[in-house]
Amino acid sequence: MSQAATMPIEERAPEPGLGIYNLKLGIWIFLLSEVMFFTALIGSYVILRFAHPDHFAAPGEVLNVPLTAVNTFILICSSVTMVKAYAAIEKDDQKGLKQWLLATIVLGSTFVGVQVYEYIHLVNDGFVPDAQAYVESGLAGGPLYSSTFYLMTGFHGVHVALGVGALIFILIKAMRGAYSSQRLGGVEGVGLYWHFVDLVWIVLFTIVYLI
Amino acid sequence: MQHGESAHPPYMMIWVVLAVLMFAKVGVSLVDMGRGMSIALLVLISLVSAVLVALYYMHLRFEPKKLWILAALPLPLIAILILTVIQEFR
Amino acid sequence: MSATAAAKTDWDQPGFAGGEHHEPSFIRKYIFSTDHKIIAIQFLVTSLFFLIVGGLLAVMIRWQLGFPGAPLPGGDLLPDTMAPGGIILPEFYNAMVTMHGTFMIFFAIMPLMVGVFGNLLIPLQIGAGDMAFPKLNMLSFWLAVPAGFIMLASFFVEGGAAGAGWTAYAPLSADGEYTGVYLGQQLWLVSLFILGFSSIAGAVNYVTTIINMRAPGLTWFRLPLTIWSLFITSFLVLLAIPILAGALIMLLTDQTLGTTFFLPAGGGEPLLWQHLFWFFGHPEVYILILPAMGIVSDILSNGARKPVFGYHAMVLAIIAIAFLGWIVWGHHMFMSGMNPMLGTTFMITTMVIAVPSAIKVFNWLGTLWRGNIEFHAPLLYSVGFVSLFIVGGLSGIFMASTPVDIYIHDTYFIVAHIHYVLFGGSLFAIFAGITFWYPKMFGRMMSSFWNKIHFVLTFIFYSMAFFPMHGLGLEGMMRRLYDPTQYAYLAELQPWNQFISISVFLLAATQVIYFANFTLSLWKGEKATANPWRANSLEWSVPSPPPHGNFERIPIVYRGPYEYSSPESDEDFYPQFVPPRQKTAPRPEPQPTAD
């Protein structure tokens, strides 16, 4: 292989693909499958809600809209801090990268924390996934309400939590100086994922809490 | 808004827009304007926000058009799945 | 923009063609290997194992159907919860049918297609040193293994394995109360969920690799059809599997958390499961057939020593099948209580999907036409594929016609269709592919003589076993029947069931030939040269088996993969990597290509 490694770059240039380096392209492709995953969950919700409007309560009747609005704002902020981290490393600003990453991690964790807090309250109110228990709780709507709610927000929450984990990993690498304006695949990749999760939440917040 | 960002999309600006849109949605859900109208508005605002995130934060605007095609692949499938299955319950 | 971005970033990430290569330890080399060729072999071994498991289950199914109530030979080895005294219990029969379908589809054919051929051929045929993400590739394999063993383990948990069919229709699958199977069904769901991750990881890799890592000169329309079909298949995997994953989760929470997505008692919709399952399920069956079609196209062209007829039409047909595959899922639900107007729509789309398949079939015929056909074993298997796929495809037309499907839905006519497209189709192509690329994998040839014997016997016994199933279906024999003699009008057909069962036993025995040939050739097989089939694509430019990193130097591609019998070449083949004669420079610049 040594021979290949010393070959002039022109000779090794592959057939032009999309003009996007592997990692970034891979993340995009992975995100396509994520879109379909959320399609299954959100699509089922839309369909079930359409079929059984009586199972769902008016906005604010059961769910805490103001709290979640704040939480949504937090997630939107985390998107901007993420993109700032990327902008920083593009300019080789190591310190900026670390600071913005840290900010993103803090915001992301806060989001998850608030969601856990919300869950605890909801469960205490009797808003539980178990159909039998839901009916007994006497809350508005029907069991499809709670089950679709936990399904969608739960899997979104898991995605945020995984994203926080990935960000921590990137931050550790960043502290070791792994990134530069020439090597920023990791930062960009996590960023894409993070913004995607944010994007999903924008949709979820609307259809779960506001409609 | 920020200096030294001339080469970049206006990240902070988008952030402000997203936040405003979000609070607008909460507002819409509070105002009584008929269910159909309110749903239409809410969906529209969310779509605008989502597209903004994709275009600027995910840099889709600055990517080759082929990536746009790739990224759009699931969209018809989403429409097909939901619009078809909903026919069951009309 | 794109050009500079490529120049700036292509090399800033690991995993670009070649990557770093040092001599790895045994464990890194053979167990936690990131080499795509090793991973392909790992997939091959595991999925052949699951093929045998699925096959054994099929044999037991056939025993029960041919000789209902008779003790299974050796059946007393099974625990009393399955077959007391060797007599198969109805609940165990249901579990066997479910697990047979599941193992065959998810753990045998699918990994054989995308796991084995995808991994082996994509880097080799596009001239790359490895996959774009070798570690992800390793992860993909090591997720499939636990998934398989969880599935296998479910046989031995309390209540036994899942028994709701491979389609797991809710509510039967949604509440253990209906089947007595709780944990088994949950393990089924968990296992498939994990397998989904594995498949998606693989697909991300394949798509990225094919888009970004093609050798210079290898433009889109110089790709072998195998690569095209794997490329399109990867998109199907990418977009279909997540739908299944979502549905599996909902079913799992119905089972465990008391939700009621699919349970009408709590407002759920049983038909929603079917829609989600088949929205995944129909693309899934094309995941199982498209790579087969690609492989067969390559091998037919090689055997006929003639370019593939209508290459562009073949590519378009693959894309058309993949696209149409998304709008036909309702043809599995004609009798489900689905809105009858939807039924009509789905019938028309299903009919239309026969058209791209027709294009494929006629182009295969066109490829053979005026060829100079060399009957090597892979060609025979491929011809077997074509002839049996036609039968399976044509039976699809009966079922696609909604009124006819009223009668034959959920009968053995469907079972016949399944096996014509999946065994006659996919599995024959797999036999062809394994035989064809065996030298590239292991550096030795399989015995051609025994391959031919195996082909002939398999073809005969296969037809004896599965062709009569059409007739059983037309007599009204339902699927998933533990004991058909319960119905008087089916009891009369018992001789046919016995005939089928005996044919199946012969068919299964025949597979031992292949198994033995496969195993013995590892040591005894004739040493393979770099290009034993005198073929054109890039994998034949490197030694068999190729070294770690595949290519000494990244090859340059000068022409399409099917230049057999080209007037420009003295021989009857003209490999993609051989520079044109008229040029004098030993390594000319790659032709600039508009992409």
Add this chain to the structure above:
Amino acid sequence: MNWLLDPSFSTFGPDIDRLYYIILVITGLVFVLTEFLLFYFLFKYRKKEGRKAEYSHGSTKAEVIWTLIPFVIVVAIGLMSVSVWDQIKNPVEFPNPDYEIIVSARQFEWDAIYPGADGELGTEDDFTVLNRIHVPVNEPILVHLEAEDVIHSFFVPDFRLKQDAVPGMTIPVWFEVTEPGEYILGCAELCGIGHYRMDGMIVVLTAEEYREWEAGQIAFHSGERSPDEGDVVASRGDEEDSDETQDTGGP
């Protein structure tokens, strides 16, 4: 192995059979043509020393031909199917039935629920018969198909009739039988361990016999008459019936 169908005994049965035969002929021809060409080419163009295969990359004309012809054929099959399908499955096109019953499936039994004396379903005096569905001949029958637990499938091979029974749904099904007799009813959707023995019987009577039977049942269910051997009463979990419906084949 027989590609011909057994005779059918419902009004729409012959329509399905006709479609089946049309498709059989078309696919049969395609089958013979393609398989013949395949084996002919294999034979004709088998390897001969010194001969080179023709160097041809295809022909656009041929592609167009073999895209268009199958397209026309399959769409034609599709269009022919539509009217038959609508006639059988589209509630808008159902004939006006004089007889309505509910058939409710549950794990491994069929309950046939009759309107009773008042002729109205869903009232107090409805009576239920287990696993035997009695209907008059030459009359459109409307069945409201229901399921209590899991999905079953109402399958009468001799009528060419099949419809899944889905819990939570009531699916309208109609049929009209052309000859009196006893016809096997099967369950065609995997529904648990007893799926294989979830059989029943459609008993088709002449108009007169049917009236008699109905009157007898009404009398019996209102307690005016004691049971005789012809009565099969639905009692949940009842399983002794399976032998009874066995020995009676088709008509």
